[in-house]
Each structure stands twice: as structure tokens, then as C-alpha cells.
Amino acid sequence: MNPTAxxxxxxxxxxxxxxxxxxxxxxxxxxxxxxxxxxxxKLQDSFRQGTxxxxxxxxPLVFEARTRVEGELLNYIVVDKGHGYGxxxxxxxxxxxxxxxxRTIVIDNKETPSWFRMVLENGFFKQFAERQLSEPFxxxxxxxxxxxxxVSSKAFTEAIRAGSHSLGRKYLGLNIPQRETAWDFGRNEIxxxxxxxxxxxxxxxxxxKLRYLTLLAGLIFLGFYMRNPISISHFxxxxxxYFKPVKEELFWWLLVxxxxxxxxxxxxxxxxxxxxxxxxxxxxxxxxxxxxxxLNKKVVRYxxxxxxxxxxLALMVIFSTSNGPLGSYEPFAALFGYQGVGAQxxxxxxxxxxxxxxxxxxxxxxxxAGVVLNLSVKGxxxxxxxxxxxxxxxxxxxxxxxxxxxxxxxxxx
Amino acid sequence: MSExxxxxxSELLSxxxxxxxxxxxxxxxxxxxxxAEP
Numbered sequence: 001m002n003p004t005a006x007x008x009x010x011x012x013x014x015x016x017x018x019x020x021x022x023x024x025x026x027x028x029x030x031x032x033x034x035x036x037x038x039x040x041x042k043l044q045d046s047f048r049q050g051t052x053x054x055x056x057x058x059x060p061l062v063f064e065a066r067t068r069v070e071g072e073l074l075n076y077i078v079v080d081k082g083h084g085y086g087x088x089x090x091x092x093x094x095x096x097x098x099x100x101x102x103r104t105i106v107i108d109n110k111e112t113p114s115w116f117r118m119v120l121e122n123g124f125f126k127q128f129a130e131r132q133l134s135e136p137f138x139x140x141x142x143x144x145x146x147x148x149x150x151v152s153s154k155a156f157t158e159a160i161r162a163g164s165h166s167l168g169r170k171y172l173g174l175n176i177p178q179r180e181t182a183w184d185f186g187r188n189e190i191x192x193x194x195x196x197x198x199x200x201x202x203x204x205x206x207x208x209k210l211r212y213l214t215l216l217a218g219l220i221f222l223g224f225y226m227r228n229p230i231s232i233s234h235f236x237x238x239x240x241x242y243f244k245p246v247k248e249e250l251f252w253w254l255l256v257x258x259x260x261x262x263x264x265x266x267x268x269x270x271x272x273x274x275x276x277x278x279x280x281x282x283x284x285x286x287x288x289x290x291x292x293x294x295l296n297k298k299v300v301r302y303x304x305x306x307x308x309x310x311x312x313l314a315l316m317v318i319f320s321t322s323n324g325p326l327g328s329y330e331p332f333a334a335l336f337g338y339q340g341v342g343a344q345x346x347x348x349x350x351x352x353x354x355x356x357x358x359x360x361x362x363x364x365x366x367x368x369a370g371v372v373l374n375l376s377v378k379g380x381x382x383x384x385x386x387x388x389x390x391x392x393x394x395x396x397x398x399x400x401x402x403x404x405x406x407x408x409x410x411x412x413x
Numbered sequence: 414m415s416e417x418x419x420x421x422x423s424e425l426l427s428x429x430x431x432x433x434x435x436x437x438x439x440x441x442x443x444x445x446x447x448x449a450e451p
Contacts, residue, residue: 113445293423306435317442329441342444343437350437354430357423365431366438 020312027319028239035322039079039107043092046105053077060166065094073097076171079107080163082155083249086110086233086325087242091159099133099172104160110242111152112325114339122146124153128160133168134176137161148227148337154248181247189251191221196258199274203266211273215280223277226251227337230259230271232314232368233324240322263376272363272370278332279363285355293357303365311368330367 043053043063050068055061065075076095081088089109094102104125109116119125124146128137137157139145145153161179168174195217202210222229234256237244246253259271272279286292295303310329318327331348334340340348354361363370 291423293421293427295424295427299428303431306431310435310438313439313442317446326445327442329438341441342448343441347434347437347441350430350434354427354434357427357430361430361434366434 024312024315024319027316031240031318031320031322037108039090039092042107043077043105046092046094047074057170060163060170062167062171075102076167078163078167080159080166082157082159082162083242083244084109084111084155085115085151086112086323087237087240089155089159091156091163093128093160093163093167095133095164095167099168099174101128101131101133101160101164104128104156106156109152109156110323110325111155112328112333112339112341114333114341115149115152118149118339119146119152119156122149124156133164133172134174136179137164138179148339181245183247184250188226189254191217192251192254192258195221195275196254199262199270202274203268203270214274215276215283218275219277219280219284222255222275223280223332223336227333228252228255229277229332229336230255230369231328231330231332232311232318232372233328235369235372236315236318236324236327240318240324242324259373260376263373264380267377267380269370269373269377272367272373276363276369277336278330278367279360281335282351282355282360282362285352286359290356290359292359295358300364307364307366307368307371310366311371314368328368330362330369 039061040053040055040063043065044051047053047065051065051074052068052071053063053065056064061079063077063079064073065077066073074096076097077092078095079090079092081090083089087110089111090107092105092107094105096102106125111119127143131137136142137160139150139154139157143153143157145157165176165179168176195214198210198214198217201207202214218229228251234252238256244252259275262268262270314327314329316327318324321327329344329347331340331344331351334344334348351362351366358364
């Protein structure tokens with residue numbers, strides 16, 4: 001082999017990485033600059049011609065709608081925020097002067113398009129019409145969530161409640177008690193913690209068979225029951241600065257923190273191989289009758305680059321639109337929530353078929369969440385190396401038939 | 414195992430599935446970015 005070829009290859013690789021990072025920074029800055037949109041034009045479109053809308057307050061953001069000629073007060077409009085699945089959303093609540101809600105207008109949202117469509121088609125927002133401002137507006141109490149769109153339903157309700165109650169107290173003199181936010185710690189959070197505990201037990205005590213139990217539990221609980229496997233949109237939410245409130249979204253935080261903990265602290269991507277429901281699906285398909293083709297190693301190497309490229313592309317879309325779910329091309333929702341967007345409905349059967357042929361078809365060649373978690377492991381090793389950490393590979397605490405690196409399903413031969 | 418041009422059918426099927434899935438992911442991005450109703 002040409003002795004100068006290897007350093008040259010390494011230069012090209014570094015150049016590619018730097019270019020990729022610079023482009024991501026560029027996309028992020030562009031998306032950030034597009035974020036703050038003026039609410040007023042969106043409100044004006046929802047009112048009759050001849051209506052003047054004027055801002056009268058900032059906290060909460062309140063407008064008055066008056067007739068142009070007589071100046072008669074038609075409505076108060078309050079705009080407030082909720083924490084949706086994909087990021088913050090804003091809803092305008094239109095209130096008549098007597099304190100009754102007339103209607104609601106979604107100003108912006110970052111929900112997965114199919115979920116938002118489901119919320120609209122189920123007439124979710126009609127529940128708020130003709131309601132008094134002093135009503136609780138709480139999902140499960142006086143508001144019904146749309147089935148399979150609970151997170152979005154709660155977020156829209158949160159925005160409407162926050163705005164209506166603030167306006168009622170400040171502008172209409174209503175005595176609306178402040179709602180105490182309790183920690184949302186219940187059965188689901190306990191199950192997740194138990195699963196993470198079992199994973200740690202399996203890894204630290206060298207019980208590889210426990211992996212089948214946690215994968216099965218992940219498939220049923222995280223996949224079909226919670227419909228909330230980790231995707232690239234989880235990580236992009238953090239990168240975009242969309243921090244969900246910890247008390248109300250404790251499950252989300254536990255899930256993401258657990259996955260990142262195993263990568264950053266333990267130096268192993270345990271989520272992918274021990275918990276991911278989509279990974280579990282592929283393993284199940286392979287076990288039911290997979291062929292398990294072994295590809296040429298060179299082909300595998302180049303095919304794996306596709307997952308890096310697609311992850312970069314997903315992040316470019318996410319950053320430039322400031323919308324996590326938009327760049328989330330994984331067909332998880334199609335399988336577990338029967339909600340897919342566009343080509344995801346075709347990607348899913350191909351992945352299932354591909355799992356018959358190639359082990360961990362999606363994980364090894366396409367999964368962006370896996371790329372992020374594995375890069376976290378690599379990043380940890382680099383940092384440890386920079387700060388004079390041990391250069392030895394982490395000891396194998398799981399006696400798998402393959403090297404310890406194959407904790408990561410991407411290393412399955 | 415049956416072969417086509419010296420390669421096993423299953424290996425060729427793998428390449429086909431990988432390629433088509435890759436293209437479909439690109440199609441997905443096109444749909445969400447440029448189509449109003451993907």
C-alpha cells in the first residue's frame with residue numbers, strides 16, 4: 001500500500017467532518033434567525049376585515065380586537081406557550097369581553113404533522129369554545145385528549161390554560177387560583193427505571209440473557225404501549241434549546257438521560273442493544289427466520305457511511321427549520337403508533353424485509369439516533385484521551401460471544 | 414443457493430434493499446420539505 005495514501009485519506013476525512021460541522025452550524029444559525037415570527041399577521045388573517053388588532057400587554061402577550069370605525073371592543077386575544085412533542089408551540093385564545101372563550105388559533109407548532117392533523121381532525125379545539133376562563137382546562141379533568149396524541153393534546157391545553165388564566169387574572173379581575181405543578185412520577189416512570197436497573201444489572205453482573213428480557217420489555221412498553229422510542233428528534237430538542245419542563249415530562253427526561261448516561265458515563269451504547277423497541281423488532285424478525293447474509297466488509301463500511309450522511313441530512317433539516325420531528329425519518333411512529341409521514345410507510349416494510357436478510361438492518365445502516373449515541377461514546381473516549389485517561393479499552397463486563405464493542409449493534413458482523 | 418452472475422441471490426437482495434431504503438429516506442426529506450401534504 002502507498003505509504004502516503006493513509007495520511008491523505010485521514011486529511012480528507014477530517015476535511016469532511018469539519019465541513020459537515022460548519023454546515024450544521026450554518027443551518028442552526030439560519031433556523032434560529034427564522035424562529036421569532038410576528039404573531040400579528042397570523043391573528044389578522046383570522047379576523048374580519050375592518051378589525052383592528054392592537055397589542056396591549058407582553059406578559060402575557062395580549063391583544064385587543066376592535067372595530068375600526070366605532071372602536072368597539074370585540075375580543076381579547078392572549079397568546080401563550082405549551083411544550084409539545086417537537087418543541088414549544090403557541091396558541092392564541094380568543095376571548096369575548098365577558099370572559100368566555102370563543103375560539104383558539106394555533107399560531108405555530110412543531111408537532112409531527114400526522115399527529116397535528118389527527119388532533120385537528122378529532123375536533124380537539126372545539127372543546128374550548130363557550131368555556132369560562134376560570135375553568136381548569138386540564139387534560140383528564142375537563143379536557144379530553146385525542147387518543148394516541150396525548151402529548152400534543154396536553155401541550156395545546158397547557159398553552160390555552162396558561163394564556164386564559166393569566167388574562168382572566170390580570171385583565172378581567174377574576175380570582176383564578178394558580179395551578180400547582182406536581183411531579184409526574186407514576187407507574188410508567190417506575191417501569192422505565194426498573195428497566196434501566198435491569199440493564200445495569202445485566203451489564204455489570206455479566207448476565208447477557210437479561211438482554212432478551214429488557215429488549216422484549218422495551219418492545220412492548222416503550223414501543224407499543226408508550227409509543228415513545230428514542231429518535232433523533234429527542235436529541236435535536238436538546239440541541240435546539242427546547243427543554244421540556246422536568247416535572248411534567250419526567251418520563252422524557254429519564255429516557256433521554258438514561259441513554260446519554262450509558263454513552264457518556266459508562267462508555268457503552270446500552271440503549272440500542274438492550275432497550276430499543278425497533279432494534280428488538282429487527283432481532284425478533286431475524287430470529288423468526290432470517291437469512292443473516294454476511295456482506296463484503298468493504299461494502300459494509302461504505303454502507304455504514306450512509307447512516308452518517310443521513311444523520312447529517314436530518315440535522316440540516318432540523319436545524320434549518322428548528323423543527324425536530326420534521327427531520328426524524330425513522331419509521332417508528334408508523335410501526336408503534338400507526339402514524340407515518342409520506343415515505344415512512346414504505347421504509348417500514350423494507351426495514352422488516354431487510355431484517356430477514358441482514359441482521360439489524362436499520363441499526364447498522366440507517367439509524368440516526370444510534371449514530372448520535374455511538375458518537376457520544378467515541379466523544380467520551382476522545383475526551384478521556386485528551387485529559388490523559390486510560391488508553392486501554394473498557395473492560396468487557398459482558399461475556400458476549402463477540403468483542404465488547406458489539407454492545408453497539410452497528411458492530412454486528 | 415441460487416446465484417446471479419456469481420453472487421448469491423440473497424446478497425443481491427441485500428444491496429437492493431439497502432439502496433431502495435436509502436432512496437426512500439431521501440424521498441421522505443423531499444416530501445416533508447417541499448410537499449404541503451406528504
